[in-house]
Amino acid sequence: MNKDAPIGVFDSGVGGLTVVQEIRRLMPNESIVYVGDTARAPYGGKDTETLISHGREIINFLVDKNVKIVVMACGTSSSTSYEILLKEFCATPIIDTIRPAASELVRIAQTRPELKPVFIATAATVKSGLFARLFAAQCPQVELFSRACPLFAPMVEAGLSTEKNNPLLQFASDNYLADLKGKVNALVLGCTHYPLVQNALTRTLGDITFINPATATALATKAAITPSQFAIPEINYYTSGDPQKFSEIARFIMGKECNAKPCCL
Amino acid sequence: MNKDAPIGVFDSGVGGLTVVQEIRRLMPNESIVYVGDTARAPYGGKDTETLISHGREIINFLVDKNVKIVVMACGTSSSTSYEILLKEFCATPIIDTIRPAASELVRIAQTRPELKPVFIATAATVKSGLFARLFAAQCPQVELFSRACPLFAPMVEAGLSTEKNNPLLQFASDNYLADLKGKVNALVLGCTHYPLVQNALTRTLGDITFINPATATALATKAAITPSQFAIPEINYYTSGDPQKFSEIARFIMGKECNAKPCCL
Secondary structure (H helix, E strand, C coil): CCCCCCCEEEEECCCCHHHHHHHHCCCCCCEEECCCCCCCCEEECCCHHHHHHHHHHHHHHHCCCCCCCCCCCCCCHHHHHHHHHHHCCCCEEECCHHHHHHHHHHHHHHCCCCCEEEEEEEEEHHHHCCCHHHHHHCCCCCCEEEEEEHCCCCCHHHCHHHCCHHHHHHHHHHHHHHHHHCCCCCCCCCCCCCCHHHHHHHHHHCCEEEHHHHHHHHHHHHHHCCCCCCCCCCCEEEEEECHHHHHHHHHHHCCCCCCEEECCC | CCCCEEEEEEEECCCHHHHHHHHHHHHHHHHHHEEEECCCCCCCCHHHHHHHHHHHHHHHHHCCCCCCEEECCCHHHHHHHHHHHHHHHHCCCEECCCCHHHHHHHHHHCCCCCCCEEECCCCHHHCCHHHHHHHHHHHHCCCCEEECCCCHHHHHHCCHHHHHCCHHHHHHHHHHHHHHEECECCEECCCCCCCHHHHHHHHCCCCCEEECHHHHHHHHHHHHCCCCCCCCCCEEEEECCCCCHHHHHHHHHHCCCCEEEECCC
């Protein structure tokens, strides 16, 4: 592993930037190449074959950029495409978000016997059943709710989470989850877009514990790399869609300018 | 033009099926090849270059199927990609949905001096300004509202319109349009997905006139083709996404089995 090579990160769109934030926080000296496949977002309603094909194209793009590791910062890709792409790209380490998230919830469950968790994600991720299987294998005594929230990612990509208290976002959150109020005390954000709707989720469910896979994913990445020590590391953003639109939402999420370049996938 | 060749129809997903319904009603003896690009839907937030590229790939697919005409049954493609693709595929007639819809609203405006219309469509279509320009060129005295409704198409693709009175769909409709209640008496469905949310729109805006571009588009198609006379014409559905999911929503829209085949775009 070339320690000075960048970390490659990808997502269907802007959601994976929540993982970039954690990578920046935990590894401030690493360069990053980010790909948001906004031209083909959202991923949550797509079939496995399509998702594998999209993931393959993006990882090839990142490998061409000489990344030292790939972070699949997309819950949908992680739950449907990880194993097959890990085999295909055997020379490149790949980290996903769903497996670290499941380990994190297991760790919490072991110290909080009263834990009543719900896992929320895209339709494809919930349908895969991966998170529920991984968690049940280690914590069969804990009841886990799973709930698909298919419109959250499109809403974030449409920029709704950049507004304070967007009513559509709040209504969707209430509609998806209000019946679980009082029944759950922890929520796993199973899609990297969902930390961006956390305010709406809090208004729906009250004061509960949020498990943001970004942290566990960044920690898993940190453990897998040979670190670089750039004083001012480079972050390059690429999008398959409209660079201007991507850059606007990215600036809101990252709190600074993120001028994206176009890429053809 | 080979009169027995099929009519090619495409959309980002299932929305174009509202145009297929009108083609079937007005030209029951025509064969049809339909492509729903569900793997890359929704189109409404994508940039023009991406949309032109997607349209080009789909028209190439349809030309390979020897269609006698292409119906661009997608408001977003129609408003961003029509002219350039018309030039590129000069050997194939292409019909769009926005230009026929504008002509239809002009026709209505000429006989209803009290007309107060609103045009609703995806973000890309509204941003293009095409419909407003076409209408204003002929009816400069009529005030036209334009409103982007970016979540309707993703909601239809997620299957929400197959439920009676889906609350999310209704909330989105109220959120987008309730302030126009009483101010408009006609609404142009500027995206082929929108006839599928007409019930929600009626609850928001009351008893107004809906202009569904599907009818004008099918009439324009009828005028452009040499008709075939199949007693039992063939309809073939292709999707770039999940054939099962496409077929389920298509069955709801068409009222009969629509077994889609996969296609790579």
